[in-house]
Amino acid sequence: MVGLILNFVSACRASGLRVSTAEFLDCLAQLDLVDISDEVQFKTVLSSNFAKSRRDRCRFEQLYRLFFHELSQIPASSSPESMGGLIAELVEVLREGADGDVTYRAIIEFLSGNPLTFLAELKRIRTEEHPATQGGRFNLGPLASRLQVLVNLNRLRNMVAHFINANESRLGFDTGQNLALYFNASLDTAYTLLMNEPRPPGDDTREVTTYRQHYRRLGELPFSMLSQREVEEMREVIVELVRKLKDMATRRWASHSRSVLDVKKTLRRAQRYQGIPVEIVFRHHPPRKAKIIALCDVSSSVWSAARFMLNILYSLQECFTKVHSFIFVSGLAEVTAIFEAHEINLAIEKVLREAAIEYYAPTDYGETLRHFKRDFMDIPDKKTTLIIMGDARTNYFNPEDAILEELRERCRRVIWLNPEPETEWNTGDSEMLTYKPHCHEVRQCRNLNQLIDFIEDLIL
Amino acid sequence: MKFTGVDDVLIKLESAHYIPSREIATVVFLADATSKPILVEGPAGVGKTELAKAVARSLGRELIRLQCYEGLDEAKALYEWEYAKQLLYTQMVKDKINDVIAGAETLAGAVDRIAAQEDAFFSERFIQPRPLLKAISSDKPPVLLIDEVDKSDPEFEAFLLELLSDFQVTIPELGTRKAVNIPFVVLTSNNYRDMSDALKRRCIHLYIDYPERELELRIVMLKNPGIHGRLAGQVVDMIRAIRNLDLKKKPCISEAIDWARSLISLRIEGITPEVVLQTLPMICKYRADSEKVKKSLDTLFSRV
Numbered sequence: 001m002v003g004l005i006l007n008f009v010s011a012c013r014a015s016g017l018r019v020s021t022a023e024f025l026d027c028l029a030q031l032d033l034v035d036i037s038d039e040v041q042f043k044t045v046l047s048s049n050f051a052k053s054r055r056d057r058c059r060f061e062q063l064y065r066l067f068f069h070e071l072s073q074i075p076a077s078s079s080p081e082s083m084g085g086l087i088a089e090l091v092e093v094l095r096e097g098a099d100g101d102v103t104y105r106a107i108i109e110f111l112s113g114n115p116l117t118f119l120a121e122l123k124r125i126r127t128e129e130h131p132a133t134q135g136g137r138f139n140l141g142p143l144a145s146r147l148q149v150l151v152n153l154n155r156l157r158n159m160v161a162h163f164i165n166a167n168e169s170r171l172g173f174d175t176g177q178n179l180a181l182y183f184n185a186s187l188d189t190a191y192t193l194l195m196n197e198p199r200p201p202g203d204d205t206r207e208v209t210t211y212r213q214h215y216r217r218l219g220e221l222p223f224s225m226l227s228q229r230e231v232e233e234m235r236e237v238i239v240e241l242v243r244k245l246k247d248m249a250t251r252r253w254a255s256h257s258r259s260v261l262d263v264k265k266t267l268r269r270a271q272r273y274q275g276i277p278v279e280i281v282f283r284h285h286p287p288r289k290a291k292i293i294a295l296c297d298v299s300s301s302v303w304s305a306a307r308f309m310l311n312i313l314y315s316l317q318e319c320f321t322k323v324h325s326f327i328f329v330s331g332l333a334e335v336t337a338i339f340e341a342h343e344i345n346l347a348i349e350k351v352l353r354e355a356a357i358e359y360y361a362p363t364d365y366g367e368t369l370r371h372f373k374r375d376f377m378d379i380p381d382k383k384t385t386l387i388i389m390g391d392a393r394t395n396y397f398n399p400e401d402a403i404l405e406e407l408r409e410r411c412r413r414v415i416w417l418n419p420e421p422e423t424e425w426n427t428g429d430s431e432m433l434t435y436k437p438h439c440h441e442v443r444q445c446r447n448l449n450q451l452i453d454f455i456e457d458l459i460l
Numbered sequence: 461m462k463f464t465g466v467d468d469v470l471i472k473l474e475s476a477h478y479i480p481s482r483e484i485a486t487v488v489f490l491a492d493a494t495s496k497p498i499l500v501e502g503p504a505g506v507g508k509t510e511l512a513k514a515v516a517r518s519l520g521r522e523l524i525r526l527q528c529y530e531g532l533d534e535a536k537a538l539y540e541w542e543y544a545k546q547l548l549y550t551q552m553v554k555d556k557i558n559d560v561i562a563g564a565e566t567l568a569g570a571v572d573r574i575a576a577q578e579d580a581f582f583s584e585r586f587i588q589p590r591p592l593l594k595a596i597s598s599d600k601p602p603v604l605l606i607d608e609v610d611k612s613d614p615e616f617e618a619f620l621l622e623l624l625s626d627f628q629v630t631i632p633e634l635g636t637r638k639a640v641n642i643p644f645v646v647l648t649s650n651n652y653r654d655m656s657d658a659l660k661r662r663c664i665h666l667y668i669d670y671p672e673r674e675l676e677l678r679i680v681m682l683k684n685p686g687i688h689g690r691l692a693g694q695v696v697d698m699i700r701a702i703r704n705l706d707l708k709k710k711p712c713i714s715e716a717i718d719w720a721r722s723l724i725s726l727r728i729e730g731i732t733p734e735v736v737l738q739t740l741p742m743i744c745k746y747r748a749d750s751e752k753v754k755k756s757l758d759t760l761f762s763r764v
Contacts, residue, residue, distance in 0.1 A: 018657060022661060023661060026494070026496070029494065030490050030493075030494060033490060033493050034486060034489070034490070035465075035466070038482075040483060040486065041466060041482070041486045044483045044486040044487060045486070047665075048486075048487050048490070048665045048666060049664065052499070052657075052661070052663070052665040053654065053655070053660065053665070054501050054502075054651065054667050057667060204651045207706075208708070261541075261543040276551060277547045280544055280547065383614070408654070409654070412614075412653050413652075440652070
């Protein structure tokens with residue numbers, strides 16, 4: 001039993017679940033307490049110890065199915081002993097065909113009942129970054145690695161068929177068929193593992209699509225369709241709005257309840273009453289302030305929405321410890337300094353002129369995330385809220401969503417604001433569905449009312 | 461009292477008016493047997509908090525609840541010194557203090573004498589226990605519910621670690637307090653943010669999803685004794701259909717129960733579109749959601 005569970009733990013680790021020794025020991029102790037012949041109980045013990053969040057569950061389910069249901073299912077019709085020998089023989093034959101190809105060897109290991117290398121290989125393919133090569137950029141990196149596995153799977157399938165044909169007289173028809181069945185089933189399993197990557201379920205991501213009507217006309221106009229006059233009008237409204245929000249934030253501050261005794265102040269006040277502490281003074285605990293990182297797409301359509309968000313965020317700076325802002329198209333540039341040096345409206349005008357990015361390049365989210373990971377990974381911490389404002393239209397470049405997952409692990413919250421109407425998400429080159437499971441919250445943000453709702457949620 | 465096995469949990473929780481799935485029962489049994497906390501995740505309203513209450517009822521234990529929020533600190537979760545009382549006492553025993561230092565020849569001597577009396581002011585008498593301290597110093601093992609732990613700050617989460625692994629807390633003036641009886645701990649999370657690995661490692665994880673149709677039907681029947689089976693079936697089917705719509709807040713089990721209860725008191729025997737419209741506030745908590753349900757009434761009824 002210990003060996004079996006240990007193998008399963010190794011498989012979990014190979015495909016990226018973090019299982020500690022303590023959890024493994026807990027699991028063993030708990031297995032003694034339940035009736036392991038009842039599968040619900042057995043599975044519950046494993047899942048409650050090894051998959052400690054909803055997000056880990058889907059990967060766990062896949063591994064569990066593989067490990068306890070699909071691996072090494074020898075066809076029932078033949079006697080297991082003779083099959084065992086034949087399987088080993090065939091695996092040896094297949095192994096001789098290996099030629100330094102890592103994936104090929106991983107699949108052979110998988111066929112002989114040891115899925116670890118194959119799972120690790122799949123994890124590599126899943127999380128590998130594909131930096132843009134000189135000249136052309138394309139989305140084929142992950143596809144190419146998958147193709148490599150597919151080619152090898154097909155090659156093995158042919159080799160198995162060949163072996164069985166060649167040895168038909170020795171094996172007999174039935175045994176040959178069973179052997180083919182066994183190997184093809186295993187290869188099918190490997191194929192499914194490759195093609196049906198379990199993504200984290202999107203269902204724990206909060207999706208906000210409805211909003212309150214704060215302003216009737218101006219609030220409903222999509223940012224992208226504002227005329228110059230309406231932009232001016234919008235600015236005035238924002239000034240008023242910011243004042244209101246600040247009021248609300250300070251009220252919350254003031255009402256925040258007392259904590260420990262302020263000895264110094266209490267003693268000082270006691271002087272007035274001959275040393276009798278009539279008034280007791282408590283220290284106030286300011287509510288925790290958040291750190292904000294804003295990543296804004298500035299390609300034409302999105303910029304019109306992003307500018308208003310930056311405007312509000314910077315107007316409300318007192319509510320946050322620090323606001324870091326970045327803009328991107330196909331590369332990333334930090335613009336925090338511009339906002340610190342200039343008045344907000346001026347800064348917004350300057351951002352587009354002065355930041356070192358190519359405005360007319362096609363938007364590349366993958367490159368942006370890679371760039372962030374390379375240069376700015378030290379900024380996010382457990383108090384940071386990462387706000388990404390963009391339409392998630394990747395122009396069919398590699399979305400690199402594994403990096404967003406990495407960011408999620410470092411941040412307190414990840415929020416994606418999409419200025420497109422929800423009906424257009426996931427159409428064409430929009431990768432919203434790919435990014436969504438990695439976010440805590442996704443929101444539509446195409447007019448002022450939606451933006452106000454979001455900001456209220458953020459600071460209150 | 462402890463649970464003796466998974467089946468025992470099933471029976472006892474059911475008698476406490478909570479119908480668990482086998483998975484929930486297994487986790488509850490393990491948590492009880494190994495004295496480990498349970499971390500419960502799941503959508504709002506599937507009975508995460510109710511689980512803790514049901515465990516308390518079925519074991520006949522006291523339920524101590526700590527509701528987490530941003531800014532929650534040790535003073536509100538663990539203990540607080542009663543400063544006012546301490547100051548009042550110092551005033552009242554002022555003369556006594558003079559007696560204590562009366563014979564002292566030097567200042568240092570007087571300070572030493574007062575220091576010897578320090579314990580009188582930092583003692584049990586002046587401590588005001590908050591839920592966590594109450595839970596570990598209770599004579600009988602209680603059920604401790606730490607609700608919505610994801611809303612608390614990372615600092616508080618780190619502070620919980622000592623409590624959850626060793627069932628002890630450290631009060632600087634008094635020293636380390638070990639639990640008299642190890643409480644049955646349930647933490648709930650709504651996935652507002654991810655919990656740290658360290659916290660997860662100390663807990664048994666349980667994910668509660670919306671229940672299967674049969675289970676939900678049983679729950680509605682159990683909570684509304686006297687409801688007609690046909691009406692209960694309709695309520696559950698309708699709620700499940702509405703749940704599939706893209707709503708801001710999906711109706712959960714508690715909404716199903718409340719809706720059924722209101723239908724009973726309105727003496728309604730079958731669900732029609734008019735009935736749904738009339739009682740919509742019981743199901744939808746946002747105006748936008750109500751609008752959406754109104755719009756898709758026809759499709760909802762064709763599906764049910």
